[in-house]
Amino acid sequence: MPKHHRHHRGPHGHGRKRARRGAVGRSILTLLAEKPMNGYELMAELDERSGGRWQPSSGSIYPALKRLEQRGFISAATSEDDDKPRYELTDEGRQRLEAFAADGETTPPWEGDVARHGEIRGAMAELMGPARQIGRFGSADQITAATTAIKDTTSKLYQILADGPGEE
Secondary structure (H helix, E strand, C coil): CCHHHHHHECCCCCECCHHHHCHHHHHHHHHHCCCCECHHHHHHHHHHHCCCCCCCCHHHHHHHHHHHHHCCCEEEECCCCCCCCEEEECHHHHHHHHHHHHCCCCCCHHHCHHHHHHHHHHHHHHHHHHHHHHHHHCCHHHHHHHHHHHHHHHHHHHHHHHCCCCCC
């Protein structure tokens, strides 16, 4: 598969679910319903509200802001005091939020699947630190023990997948 198409596929070759793909936009609309913000403030607010589990990058926030503005859901204004555009919800944006609520999407995205996916990414990052240290500076016995631990963990993860969906 061409490299530039990989991000459109899930782990089994299927496209992403709508809720995940729309999480950034829905989060922006939800936050802007409270008060106008600039892109940096939106990123900081999402980080804070998710307890650090979801930290959208500027590479996801700013394109989403542009799309939302093009669709008429938000508008941008730059003040004399600050050269960063502050975004606010339009009437169309409020209607879009109402449509999400009517579809049963009332949980803020930073409390749903996106945050849970952030938890596993954080756990992976915690694992990689000591694994790299052992790989670089560990003795032969430490490398063998670490390799065994990682293989055991991999086996347990495959068992979780084999067991199917768990209780929520």
